[in-house]
Amino acid sequence: MEIAEELAKQQKAISVAEFFEKNRQILGFDSAPRALITCVKEAVDNSLDACEDAGILPDIFVQIKKSGDYYRVIVEDNGPGIVPEEVPRVFAKLLYGSRFHTLRQSRGQQGIGISAAVLYSQLTSGKPTKVISKIAPDRPAYYCELLINTAKNEPEILKSEEVDWERPRGTRVELEMEGSYVRSRRQSVFGSLKSTAIVNPHARLTLVEPEGNVEVFERVTESLPKKAYAIQPHPDGIELGELIKLLRYTDKKKLRVFLKETFSSIGTISAQELCNRAGLDPEELPTAIGHAEATRLLMAFKQIKVKSPPVDCLSPIGEELIKAGLEKEFRLDFIATTVRPVSVYSGNPFLVEVGLGYGGELAKESRLEILRFANRVPLVYQQGACAITHAVESVSWKNYSLGQPTGSGVPVGPAVLLVHIASTNIPFTSESKDAVADMPEILTEIDLGLKEVSRKLRRYLSRQSVLSDRREKEEIIRKILPRIAKKLSDVLEKPEPDIGPVVAKIMGNLLVFRRLEQQNGHLAVRIMVENHSDLVRSFQLHEVLAEEAVAVSPVAKVIPMGDGYDHHWKLSVGPGESTILSYTVHSDGGPKKEPVVEGLEAEIVTGARVI
Amino acid sequence: MAKTEAEKASDKLEKTAQSKKAQEKLTGLAETLYNQFLQGIVPHITLPSRTKGNIEFSTKDDVWVYGDQETTRSVKTVRGAKTLLKTVHLTELLIKEHLKNNRGSTLREIYYISENWDIAKFHEQAESDHLIEDLEIVTNLHREDFHVRPEEDGAAVFGPLRLREQTRRGEREMHCQEDVGEAGYQIPFNVDNIEFLGHDAKMVIAIETGGMYARLIENGFDEEYNAILVHIKGQPARSTRRIIKRLNTELNIPVVVFTDGDPWSYRIFASIAYGAIKSAHLSEHLVTPKARFVGVQPSDIVDYNLSTDKLTDQDMQALRSELTDPRFNTPYWDKQIKLQIDLKKKAEQQAFAGKGLDYVTKTYLPERLTEMGII
Secondary structure, X not given: OOHHHHHHHHOOOOOHHHHHHXXXXXXXXXXXXXXXXXXXXXXXXXXXXXXXXXXXXXXXXXXXXXXXXXXXXXXXXXXXXXXXXXXXXXXXXXXXXXXXXXXXXXXXXXXXXXXXXXXXXXXXHOOOEEEEEEOOOOOOEEEEEEEEEOOOOXXXXXXXXXXXOOOOOEEEEEEEEXXXXXXXXXXXHHHHHHHHHHHOOOOEEEEEOOOOOEEEEXXXXXXXXXXXXXXXXXXXXXXXXXXXXXXXXXXXXXXHHHHXXXXXXXXXXXXXXXXXXXXXXXXOOHHHOOHHHHHHHHHHHXXXXXXXXXXXXXXXXXHXXXXXXXXXXXXOOEEEEEEOOOEEEOOEEEEEEEEEEEXXXXXXXXXXXXXXXXXOXXXXXXXXXXXXXHHHHHOOHHHHOOEOOOOOOOOEXXXXXXXXXXXXXOOEOOOOOOOEOOOHHHHHHHHHHHHHHHHHHHHHHHHHHHHHHHHHHHHHHHHHHHHHXXXXXXXXXXXXXXOHHHHHHHHOOXXXXXXXXXXXXXXXXXXXXXXXOOOOEEEEEEEEEOOOOEEEEOOOEEXXXXXXXXXXXXXXXXXXXXXXXXXXXXXXXXXXXXXXXXXXOHHHEEOOEXX | OOOOHHHHHHHHHHHHHHHHHHHHHHHHHHHHHHHHHHOOOOOEEEEEOOOHHHEXXXXXXXXXXXXXXXXXXXXXXXXXHHHHHHHHHHHHHHHHHHHOOOXXXXXXXXXXXXXXXXXXXXXXXXXXXXXXXXXXXXHOOOHHHHOEEOOOOOOEEEOOEEEEEEEOOEEEEEEOOOOOOOOXXXXXXXXHHEEEEEEOOOEEEEEOOHHHHHHHHHOOHHHHHOEEEEEOOOOOOHHHHHHHHHHHHHOOOOEEEEOOEOHHHHHHHHHHHOOOOOOHHHHHHHOOOOOEEEEOOHHHHHHOOOOOEEXXXXXXXXXXXXXXXXXXXXXXXXXXXXXXXXXXXXXXXXXXXXXXXXXXXXXXXXXXHHHOOOO
8 A cells, every 4th residue: 555545545624613722722712711711601601692682681590610629600581592402503513603694693603602612611511501492482492412523623512401481581601611700800700791791781781799799781772783684795805716706606597696685785887897897798697707717807997986785784883872881880980982884894884983082080100001802802812912902903003192102002091982883794813802903994994993083182181181171261361360450459549440351351351441532522532442362253243322423433334213313333353353443432431331242152242231 | 987967967868779679669560560550551561580581690799690681570360369469468568657757567477468458368378488589579679678678697707707786676786706705796687777887807607507607607717717607597587698798898798608518509609699589679789799609519529538428319310400500500519519529528518527526617618718819
């Protein structure tokens, strides 16, 4: 026998289960504390997905118990339940799931998570996983104990029976495993559930810790997130092999129909245009299209502008709930949020949402906390490897009022950032779903989102500083200036001076003041108007007199009123400029009230009544 | 030299006139601010900036005075407005309580009086002291004219000098060797109440430390060399500087200054001979440009092989700062300060005791004073 033939005998297929058995770190079971977190996270993700699909407000119960040298993890939900025939494969077969083949936003994607937890549990404790599921109040609950046959990647059912269960419907899973329970940091079961609660404000999560302590993360909204619908792939970023595959296996008989029906965002007109650009007959049989033509078609995809994928394949959290979620977990002075429009990477629609909380009780001198989420699942580990972190680091935060001591990197300041990426397919760097890969389109969208909320923060802060400027000036005017004037009149034994003109100057106001002068039996009146602000002020100035004035300069409009005459001027005074109005009346016909300004806010006018 | 009755009467008139002048000047300040309100000008006062960068040498009096740089204090900021409010309060106090009633307060008392001024209250005494100096500058008067006196004692004087002091309890005449105890004659805060009647002195020695002052008295240096000894007690008070100036200008006695050999002591000499940065507006009144530095010089450390201490970091910093101080910008100081930076050492006046208690009076001072052409 040849050597090659000898070697060939040793070649054999490796089951995924066996593969992961030896590479557990890929799935996030590489350390004892982490194993517990990952297990809880996978079970809770499944529960949340199931509840949302069924339109049920999730109510999820998590309990961690010490059991000898091991920990027992129990996760129970009020979801739709799983039919008995499916239970073994859902929990005890890797790469089995309902979501892999659809383009729709969900937490789980590949059907690995919970079965990986089952695998880890049986590896470390040797015990089977116990599942109870009930699909309707009038149906019995189904109970089973499961192991995974790793050689075949198939479930082994040790025991199954009908049992009584008090819940009307739902699923309960109980796993026993090696682990270690930590609290008091973000990388913990507690921290991970807290983060989950922030982006799932419609869920109630209850955690019973090993010591018996109960934590409830109460829901802040009764409305379920908008349901995400399955869509067709989007032509943006699709690869040649994928296109050829779609062409070969379609049942459509005409190319234009194929284009319209297979892809999202392509209508009759763009299908026609694609064919024209690719030099292909729209009526041609798709399966007859060869490699060269497919390449031309792909080029055409890149040339035409296809509209964004429909939003309804994604389920963003929304600005309001991001705000509510942040408010729930932090004390903040200010929150800015933004939801970016849907964008596409490699044919997968995605969108980015950003929330920025500022001030309150956050530490001023430490790096800001980044809360990363993908499809409403918190990302806890590998912050440094994540596209979200990379995007945060590359923003020049000094322009946005946050410190960045080395000029790049995570900024320093009293702020917390929440970034959520929703997509039909999140490009994780590994199966443990810790970090999002650096796809250029995703980085760009995060960057734009970050800058949007940062601009809002900068506006808020500059408004704050204008306000504090104004407050400072008010203190001068309210408390100090009158006292100086009073003291000066005490010292000099003279009447208290009018502080109006000085107030106008300090506040940057429009100042109106009147000088009266008796001139051989007549009263000459001058009204000085000074604009101490940086803006042009346009307004009307009214002077109500008992008689009609003469020698009015500039000419005023006069309207007779019941008991007198309203003289009014239309004025526009530039910044730093002033103007003088004058008129003459009989010596006893002087104005009885102060001048009236119409068309400006009261607080920017000194020396006149404002209407 | 005794004053006639007529002279005394004219003195009294002069005092009333001075008090009236002070009232007018302070009222003038209040009027300026009052008129600024009336004219719609944001109330403010302008002062020379009191920094190292803004002192210049006045060739008229050979002293250092403030230059042209000015700072404006206006009500546009809360700080400025509060300071002006305090200024107005203080002005009222000085006019109504002090000058009109012929009363006075100490600097410390003024700080406490402000307790009742609500938001115009001073936060610390340094603040009220500073404001009074500002008023001196604005009115071109001295705080004595406002009847404001310092807490600290003035210098003590010991030597062949006869004088008469106008006290609240009448006139006192005394001789500063024969009529005083071992501590010497304690000068009053207002040195202009002293009248010199006669002297037998060939020099004035201003001495930094009490130990050296007592040593010179014990060794009879004042009698042997006809020296008036002035104990300046660290950083000299205004009255100390004033009496040194008067002894120098009125009686024409040469003045020398004897301090420790460290950067802080050179500043004591500078404030006597050149003027202080904080009170450069009073230089013409307080500074003795002809005063000369005896020691301890850095070169003495080498020449007399004195026992020394190491310079601290603050000492080094102070020396470097003196190199950029315009007052020390002379070849003599440049050489001495640079030498000290090289030596990294300082010496106290008492270091001479290491060579015997008589060394300073028998050897060092006679040698130095001969070198300086004084004996």
